[in-house]
């Protein structure tokens with residue numbers, strides 16, 4: 001792989017999918033497979049949650065985790081962040097990417113067409129950009145704690161990429177014993 005300037009990843013892997021499809025789970029597993037010296041995870045929601053934690057005196061680690069805590073604030077965070085995006089659609093992508101310092105960057109929460117657009121516009125040919133849609137049935141997602149919530153599951157942040165047809169890879173993440181194979185396919189994707 002060619003040398004690239006500081007802060008510019010050689011690989012940018014964008015993960016998208018419905019709530020509880022396993023975006024964070026697969027991002028963490030892939031990070032373990034690749035190693036933290038080569039790879040890192042970036043979350044577009046991180047600067048949003050940081051703002052909320054600071055403004056409201058909340059627990060940032062719990063907001064970033066996969067527990068029930070973040071669900072209490074999800075709708076408010078969506079509404080607030082959508083307002084900011086109307087002025088500048090790349091505001092949170094840009095803030096999240098300020099921490100990039102590894103050759104392989106996994107963005108684990110791509111939710112909007114403008115997110116994909118931002119990364120396509122912001123990174124040039126020296127970055128290998130790959131987009132992945134992760135799917136799991138509603139039944140499986142229920143089993144992981146998902147419950148339909150109006151204002152969350154029926155708004156742009158959850159549905160904007162439903163009709164997107166440009167994925168480099170579509171994965172079904174439903175079986176705990178199928179994770180190794182999914183990781184193999186992700187590694188293959190970022191290597192070519």
Ligand SMILES: Nc1ncnc2c1ncn2[C@@H]1O[C@H](COP(=O)(O)OP(=O)(O)OP(=O)(O)O)[C@@H](O)[C@H]1O
Nearest residue numbers: 018019020021022023024025066144173175176179
């Ligand atoms: N293949 C799998 N095997 C076992 N557990 C899984 C698998 N995929 C996901 N999970 C579990 O399902 C739960 C939801 O996964 P995760 O938090 O990664 O979803 P998400 O898509 O990031 O959700 P959200 O959009 O709400 O942040 C977690 O507890 C995770 O550990």
